[in-house]
Amino acid sequence: MASLVGSRVERKEDKKLLTGRGKYTADVTFAHQTYAYFVRSPHARAQIKNVDISKAVKASGVVSVLTGKDIVNDKIGGLIAGWRIKSEDGSDMKVPPHPPLASESVNYVGDHVAVVIAESLDEARNAAELVKVDYKVLKAVVKTDEAMKSDNIYKDIPKNLCFDWLLGDRAKVKEAFDKADKIIKIDLINNRLIPNAMEPRAANADYNPSTEEITLYTTSQNPHLARIIISAFNGVAPENKLRVIAPDVGGGFGSKIYPYAEEVVCSWAAKKIERPVKWVADRTESFLSDCHGRDHVTHAELAVKNDGTFLGFKNETIANLGAYASVFGTVTPTYLFGPCATGVYKMPAAYSNVKAVYTNTAPVDAYRGAGRPEATYTIETLVEKAARELGMDPAEIRMKNFPTQFPFQQTLVHSVDSGDYVGGLKKAMEVADYKGFEKRKRDSASKGKLRGIGLCSYFEACGIAPSPVVMMLGCGIGLWESAEVRFNPTGNVTVFTGSHSHGQGHDTTFAQIAADQLGVPIENIEISHGDTDKGPFGYGTYGSRSLTVGGTAIVKACDKIVAKGKKVAAKMLEVSESDVEFKDGEFIVAKSNKKKTIGEIAFACYLPGTYGEVKSPLPEGEEPGLKETSFFDPVNFSFPAGSHICEVEVDPDTGKVELVKYTAVDDFGTIINPLVVEGQVHGGLAQGIGQALHENCHYDDSGQLVTASYMDYTMPRADNFPNFELGFTCTPATSNPLGTKGCGEAGAIAAPPTVMNAVMNAIGTEISMPATAEKVWKACQKMKKANSEAA
Amino acid sequence: MTKVSLEVNGKKVVKEIPDHTTLSVFLREILNLTGTHVGCDTSQCGACVVHVDGKSIKSCTALAADLNGSKITTIEGLVSNGKMHPMQEAFKKTHGLQCGFCTPGMVMSAIDLLNNKKNPSDKEIRDWLEGNICRCTGYQNIIAAVKEAATKM
Numbered sequence: 001m002a003s004l005v006g007s008r009v010e011r012k013e014d015k016k017l018l019t020g021r022g023k024y025t026a027d028v029t030f031a032h033q034t035y036a037y038f039v040r041s042p043h044a045r046a047q048i049k050n051v052d053i054s055k056a057v058k059a060s061g062v063v064s065v066l067t068g069k070d071i072v073n074d075k076i077g078g079l080i081a082g083w084r085i086k087s088e089d090g091s092d093m094k095v096p097p098h099p100p101l102a103s104e105s106v107n108y109v110g111d112h113v114a115v116v117i118a119e120s121l122d123e124a125r126n127a128a129e130l131v132k133v134d135y136k137v138l139k140a141v142v143k144t145d146e147a148m149k150s151d152n153i154y155k156d157i158p159k160n161l162c163f164d165w166l167l168g169d170r171a172k173v174k175e176a177f178d179k180a181d182k183i184i185k186i187d188l189i190n191n192r193l194i195p196n197a198m199e200p201r202a203a204n205a206d207y208n209p210s211t212e213e214i215t216l217y218t219t220s221q222n223p224h225l226a227r228i229i230i231s232a233f234n235g236v237a238p239e240n241k242l243r244v245i246a247p248d249v250g251g252g253f254g255s256k257i258y259p260y261a262e263e264v265v266c267s268w269a270a271k272k273i274e275r276p277v278k279w280v281a282d283r284t285e286s287f288l289s290d291c292h293g294r295d296h297v298t299h300a301e302l303a304v305k306n307d308g309t310f311l312g313f314k315n316e317t318i319a320n321l322g323a324y325a326s327v328f329g330t331v332t333p334t335y336l337f338g339p340c341a342t343g344v345y346k347m348p349a350a351y352s353n354v355k356a357v358y359t360n361t362a363p364v365d366a367y368r369g370a371g372r373p374e375a376t377y378t379i380e381t382l383v384e385k386a387a388r389e390l391g392m393d394p395a396e397i398r399m400k401n402f403p404t405q406f407p408f409q410q411t412l413v414h415s416v417d418s419g420d421y422v423g424g425l426k427k428a429m430e431v432a433d434y435k436g437f438e439k440r441k442r443d444s445a446s447k448g449k450l451r452g453i454g455l456c457s458y459f460e461a462c463g464i465a466p467s468p469v470v471m472m473l474g475c476g477i478g479l480w481e482s483a484e485v486r487f488n489p490t491g492n493v494t495v496f497t498g499s500h501s502h503g504q505g506h507d508t509t510f511a512q513i514a515a516d517q518l519g520v521p522i523e524n525i526e527i528s529h530g531d532t533d534k535g536p537f538g539y540g541t542y543g544s545r546s547l548t549v550g551g552t553a554i555v556k557a558c559d560k561i562v563a564k565g566k567k568v569a570a571k572m573l574e575v576s577e578s579d580v581e582f583k584d585g586e587f588i589v590a591k592s593n594k595k596k597t598i599g600e601i602a603f604a605c606y607l608p609g610t611y612g613e614v615k616s617p618l619p620e621g622e623e624p625g626l627k628e629t630s631f632f633d634p635v636n637f638s639f640p641a642g643s644h645i646c647e648v649e650v651d652p653d654t655g656k657v658e659l660v661k662y663t664a665v666d667d668f669g670t671i672i673n674p675l676v677v678e679g680q681v682h683g684g685l686a687q688g689i690g691q692a693l694h695e696n697c698h699y700d701d702s703g704q705l706v707t708a709s710y711m712d713y714t715m716p717r718a719d720n721f722p723n724f725e726l727g728f729t730c731t732p733a734t735s736n737p738l739g740t741k742g743c744g745e746a747g748a749i750a751a752p753p754t755v756m757n758a759v760m761n762a763i764g765t766e767i768s769m770p771a772t773a774e775k776v777w778k779a780c781q782k783m784k785k786a787n788s789e790a791a
Numbered sequence: 792m793t794k795v796s797l798e799v800n801g802k803k804v805v806k807e808i809p810d811h812t813t814l815s816v817f818l819r820e821i822l823n824l825t826g827t828h829v830g831c832d833t834s835q836c837g838a839c840v841v842h843v844d845g846k847s848i849k850s851c852t853a854l855a856a857d858l859n860g861s862k863i864t865t866i867e868g869l870v871s872n873g874k875m876h877p878m879q880e881a882f883k884k885t886h887g888l889q890c891g892f893c894t895p896g897m898v899m900s901a902i903d904l905l906n907n908k909k910n911p912s913d914k915e916i917r918d919w920l921e922g923n924i925c926r927c928t929g930y931q932n933i934i935a936a937v938k939e940a941a942t943k944m
Contacts, residue, residue, distance in 0.1 A: 020825070024825075710833050
């Protein structure tokens, strides 16, 4: 039987999605449905003096109006930070309370104050306008680099500082810098982004008064985590009385990993009014209240020898957490960022120091890549600058500092199990025709265009993660993953995974794995996820973990199925277990024609007796049924890596940057389905290029979100991109039996520095993201003036 | 309230609706045709695109009452005799969708393009689909899907 792993299998989930039969949370409507509309703060920072709901409760169709006081009275707990970070001085991070509905203060525009529940959405929305909130408006803290010098947002948190974290050795770095021929310095802003999954967040909670159970449909990447948080921390219902279903989910990119105030409030309210409560964000609500991404201000330095050898690296970053510490908000700028900031290089000494600050803006949390794009942008623009200042080719300086021996102990944390960074960059240079650039540059110049080329070599630590390691680093949960493989009596199979698919294609790729492991045709395998009442507890999908951690759990569960199958087959075939081999779905006895198919074994397992001609002698002590579970905890992170090269053409008269050529060569270890993997790379690239050239979340000085619609926030569109050229190298991961490393975040990690290095190469000066036409034009004018003055 | 009479996916529909009912709300909430998605409120994202008398429009910014007497085709109406439309088949073949949320609008827009132009270039496809935002695919496989469908339509 031909292996399905490695094949371009068309996706099983596509037909329903292509014919309008997908079922997203907003598509779910219950009988006796009510609709929720949230009253949100119009101010970035204010005290709540009074909330008057007297008119709203009397408005047409209104069922209930709930405020922060009701949250307090019902003892509903606040939203949580999931990762405890300690400061360099050993003190714990400082976290303000984050109630699902505010009763004392609001801390960003869009913060939740009250909810109006009515018979129709129109009535809820109209009545929300009648809720009168008396605010005492306070001066907002908005800018990342000014937060520590501004008023304290929370009285117990001086300088608005959550933590001042250090990873690495300052003394060793100083020593290295003292020995350097040259110190390369850079100041960077990693622009704030808004994830913008195309499906706006939504929740629909139904309460069953008979069983006292809440069923919450929600747009989640991680329904099990939502359930445990809403149960254990918010206290809405015990875990066994709360079922969370994340049906089809329209993209997440990190923004749907954790539960938000709206899910807590809808679940709590449904139980209170004993009717289903549905909330669907409009796009502006998404802009205001989805967690945002990035938002770092960084100063970094690289110590080098004149021959280009790296000696040391330091990274001083201020990271904006927004108004509250979100679930992965504190780990994103620390352990997901700091260790990767030394890049793919041998770096004898390094440290990353991160000060995380609160501001009166939406909470900032994981967004595709989460910390690793910020790290890669820092080191890769710095390395490019080093090449420029030393007069070296940017490829040469990278090659010179790549490790060539694996496992490679990276400076700050990770032991990288496998990789071939030299081979990857060489291949990227070939595919991109790196040598031909000068000619293309001349051709562009003849059309009055400035052509630039940019490189980036990256690695990322993903496949998160070994539970003992992350828990030691402050994570409040383990990060193993579960799988249950269930043979039905008729021989088809349901595989339950604790991860979640919201575009990644698990229904297909996980089925490919199970099909190969079990020798069952892929069409007879169903992948089930997203319902806490169906499969075992799991940790969801993010950090390129689903395949590497969750896929391995499937392999392990399949191994157990085969092990049991061997025992049953041996009994049925009247041979000893050691004589039975399993291959392509058949249990065979070598050098004989004795065999049983896995379907026959499954059937026998469910019929432990004799019925007419059917004999099913289960071995003594063996339980009936054929269902196995695995909880897989990885021993290491996985480390995808690669090199990207891009070329841009800049029109100096208009500042317009055209991306003319983009090459990505990635090493994701074993690839299960190239069709799906290429799609993941394309999508990541579009988001990374979006950050570099188009997207920017902007708050004004009073904390109003200026970019709160698609009219104001530039989303990358079809006409913004060329066709990307992809290539792959493969060094399998040694930390899991599949050899996979993860592919979902690579594009978003590598593209920003690749594109910005090309833009800076074209215009000859530094510029910040996004490189909009206005900024580039101004930079070109400045260069023109400087050049003419020099002449 | 206004009485509207429309033909939706080949079936005649007559409903009494509030005047301000948009076509997307009419399809989703009243007819339970939830394949048409709403991704924004400024007529920018294109997830809600359907065909009205054969032409693609954004259903979130059209009033159902204004379209009285029109023929509407939604994503659900493309399947005929159990077979997907060549554009749907092409999206599947080229992996032109991931989360699927923008897909219905993307497919409806792309069909309108090919109805107007048989063999569009990459640039023409990218320009035409500029009004449909996809956050997952980076558009490359969508372009491939439209080219693939062009050979079948």
